[in-house]
Amino acid sequence: MTDLPGRRPPPTPDGAPTFRQRLDNLRHLGRLIQQIWRTSPGLTAASIGLRLIAALQPIAVLYAAKLIVDEVVYLSGVAAPGPGVIDWWEAGLLNTIALYLLLELGLVLVNDVIGRATGLVDSILSELHSNQVSVELMAHAARLDLMHFESAEYQDRLERARRQAAGRNALLSQLFGQAQDMITVLTLAAGLFVYAPWLILLLPLSFIPSIWGETRFNTMAYMVSRWRTPERRELEYLRYIGASAETAKEIKLFGLGSFLIERFRRLAQGIFLENRRIAILRNSWGAVFAAIATLAYYAAYAFIVWRTVTGEFTIGDLAFLSGSFLRLNGLFQKILLGFTQIAGQSMYLDDLFSFFEIEPTVLAPAQPKPFPSPIRQGIRFENVGFRYPETDGWVIRNLSFTLAAGETLALVGENGAGKTTIVKLLARLYDPSEGRITVDGTDLRDMAPGDIHAHLGVIFQDFIRYSFTARDNIGVGRIEDGADQARIDLAAEQSLADGVIRRLPRGYDQQLGRLFKQGRDLSGGEWQKIAIARSYMRDAELIILDEPTAALDAKAEAEVFARFKGLASGKTAVIISHRFSTVRMADRILVLEHGAILEAGTHEELVARQGRYAELFELQAAGYR
Numbered sequence: 001m002t003d004l005p006g007r008r009p010p011p012t013p014d015g016a017p018t019f020r021q022r023l024d025n026l027r028h029l030g031r032l033i034q035q036i037w038r039t040s041p042g043l044t045a046a047s048i049g050l051r052l053i054a055a056l057q058p059i060a061v062l063y064a065a066k067l068i069v070d071e072v073v074y075l076s077g078v079a080a081p082g083p084g085v086i087d088w089w090e091a092g093l094l095n096t097i098a099l100y101l102l103l104e105l106g107l108v109l110v111n112d113v114i115g116r117a118t119g120l121v122d123s124i125l126s127e128l129h130s131n132q133v134s135v136e137l138m139a140h141a142a143r144l145d146l147m148h149f150e151s152a153e154y155q156d157r158l159e160r161a162r163r164q165a166a167g168r169n170a171l172l173s174q175l176f177g178q179a180q181d182m183i184t185v186l187t188l189a190a191g192l193f194v195y196a197p198w199l200i201l202l203l204p205l206s207f208i209p210s211i212w213g214e215t216r217f218n219t220m221a222y223m224v225s226r227w228r229t230p231e232r233r234e235l236e237y238l239r240y241i242g243a244s245a246e247t248a249k250e251i252k253l254f255g256l257g258s259f260l261i262e263r264f265r266r267l268a269q270g271i272f273l274e275n276r277r278i279a280i281l282r283n284s285w286g287a288v289f290a291a292i293a294t295l296a297y298y299a300a301y302a303f304i305v306w307r308t309v310t311g312e313f314t315i316g317d318l319a320f321l322s323g324s325f326l327r328l329n330g331l332f333q334k335i336l337l338g339f340t341q342i343a344g345q346s347m348y349l350d351d352l353f354s355f356f357e358i359e360p361t362v363l364a365p366a367q368p369k370p371f372p373s374p375i376r377q378g379i380r381f382e383n384v385g386f387r388y389p390e391t392d393g394w395v396i397r398n399l400s401f402t403l404a405a406g407e408t409l410a411l412v413g414e415n416g417a418g419k420t421t422i423v424k425l426l427a428r429l430y431d432p433s434e435g436r437i438t439v440d441g442t443d444l445r446d447m448a449p450g451d452i453h454a455h456l457g458v459i460f461q462d463f464i465r466y467s468f469t470a471r472d473n474i475g476v477g478r479i480e481d482g483a484d485q486a487r488i489d490l491a492a493e494q495s496l497a498d499g500v501i502r503r504l505p506r507g508y509d510q511q512l513g514r515l516f517k518q519g520r521d522l523s524g525g526e527w528q529k530i531a532i533a534r535s536y537m538r539d540a541e542l543i544i545l546d547e548p549t550a551a552l553d554a555k556a557e558a559e560v561f562a563r564f565k566g567l568a569s570g571k572t573a574v575i576i577s578h579r580f581s582t583v584r585m586a587d588r589i590l591v592l593e594h595g596a597i598l599e600a601g602t603h604e605e606l607v608a609r610q611g612r613y614a615e616l617f618e619l620q621a622a623g624y625r
């Protein structure tokens with residue numbers, strides 16, 4: 001079985017990441033900070049600078065409070081110079097305490113301003129960062145192969161990464177806040193250390209149980225969220241088919257509403273129960289661990305009170321120490337929890353950054369050869385074999401044929417015969433597993449995928465119905481000329497889309513699809529004409545139409561093909577169709593079965609041969625008689 005490239009081994013047999021992997025995940029924090037910096041160096045520097053100032057504020061306020069208390073104690077022992085404040089003021093006794101009060105007021109006011117400024121900077125930075133990550137994610141996804149999008153595993157990874165792009169905003173403030181708290185702790189601890197060094201040791205000891213608990217529950221929550229990615233995607237999917245314009249018709253007619261709701265409910269309930277179990281465990285243990293920390297705080301407090309009673313500490317010292325200790329206690333708890341949370345979040349960051357590590361496999365060689373323009377000889381499949389990643393069976397095997405320059409080739413065959421797969425190989429959306437495909441003798445693998453795509457006009461049977469204007473729906477066929485009205489007009493005329501557009505109330509400016517306000521939906525055949533116009537936007541060397549006329553009525557089909565023949569004259573073209581009225585117009589027809597060629601020839605030759613083609617043709621013709 002072919003494996004998916006870039007797949008990582010599962011973390012451990014039971015699925016939980018090892019200690020080393022968790023440590024490894026912390027690396028991502030560096031990457032995150034770089035990404036934040038890239039988003040806006042100015043705002044990042046502002047956020048860090050403001051936090052640095054804010055970090056020093058608590059010790060300054062506590063120390064001012066200590067000075068005030070000691071001054072009050074001193075003043076309460078001084079003989080009163082008179083009954084009123086004025087008497088005290090005139091005697092010059094209040095100068096010092098007034099200064100201290102002003103100092104503390106100033107500190108508190110500045111802190112408030114800094115707090116708000118930090119909040120503002122962080123919220124702007126978060127939004128910018130989240131946009132930046134989304135843009136990087138889209139840019140990276142655009143580089144990946146079709147294979148990645150056709151694989152459930154990669155879709156899970158993309159979904160996890162997408163969740164992280166929006167979900168990690170809080171991490172930014174948390175990370176910077178953590179640094180701020182650590183500086184505050186250092187300053188407070190230094191103050192405390194001067195008075196009672198061993199108290200500092202008591203603090204971390206009281207938090208070890210908390211750290212253990214948090215790390216454990218974080219890992220549990222992450223693992224559940226990871227295991228549940230496929231189910232979450234299924235939930236999204238159910239939500240989508242249960243309530244969307246595309247699906248409403250069928251869901252209503254088949255009466256699938258309650259079926260979908262029941263399925264959604266069952267899935268959601270499973271996830272809910274698991275999350276609830278972890279939340280209950282986390283909070284129960286959290287309460288126990290918090291009680292241990294509180295006990296430690298009161299033990300220390302009792303000690304300081306005792307030292308004050310015995311006269312070793314002043315009342316101001318008591319205020320300072322108990323204040324410091326209380327804040328330290330709170331901060332330690334916050335920092336330790338912060339660390340475990342950040343470590344937890346960094347597991348999720350792995351989801352984001354590991355997506356960026358997925359590399360495309362259909363690559364341009366170092367020195368790509370140009371796609372021949374025009375094609376002079378033709379395209380050759382030489383013993384081509386192909387199987388999709390993660391599957392065992394060959395979809396195509398030992399396939400050899402030539403598509404001569406200027407020839408229109410039709411591929412026919414039953415469902416699953418491999419027709420669309422041949423087109424994917426021809427467009428180098430996949431590389432063959434065996435053999436090679438050449439254009440004028442040059443292997444497709446020696447050309448850059450982008451260059452190949454620029455020379456192709458391809459419309460797949462599941463083409464996109466863009467919820468854009470009619471103009472953009474055609475213009476996207478050649479985005480660099482997306483505003484070239486003359487070109488769009490010509491493409492629309494060649495594909496018969498011009499008639500569709502003339503009937504739209506706003507013409508080319510008409511919003512199509514039902515997704516947005518004033519959007520106008522088209523019939524299947526009308527959409528198809530618009531899609532064909534898209535492929536005509538290019539001066540394509542090779543035109544590939546996969547079921548181009550499936551939704552067209554008989555008259556439109558005949559007309560589209562008459563134009564196609566005119567347009568494709570001199571151009572190489574491949575058409576896939578189940579309609580023999582379409583197929584018979586091709587210069588040559590390949591009949592495929594199980595990824596191999598069963599018969600080849602013109603319509604007349606194949607009918608005369610009385611083989612599979614003739615049989616299928618008869619079947620269809622009989623249906624019309």
Ligand SMILES: Nc1ncnc2c1ncn2[C@@H]1O[C@H](COP(=O)(O)OP(=O)(O)OP(=O)(O)O)[C@@H](O)[C@H]1O
Binds near residue numbers: 389413415417419421
């Ligand atoms: N992304 C994929 N991963 C795995 N198998 C795939 C993938 N795409 C197609 N297949 C399988 O490859 C085989 C050929 O599919 P393909 O789409 O080429 O058939 P087709 O001839 O175009 O069929 P149809 O006439 O129904 O459009 C099928 O058996 C299909 O199940």
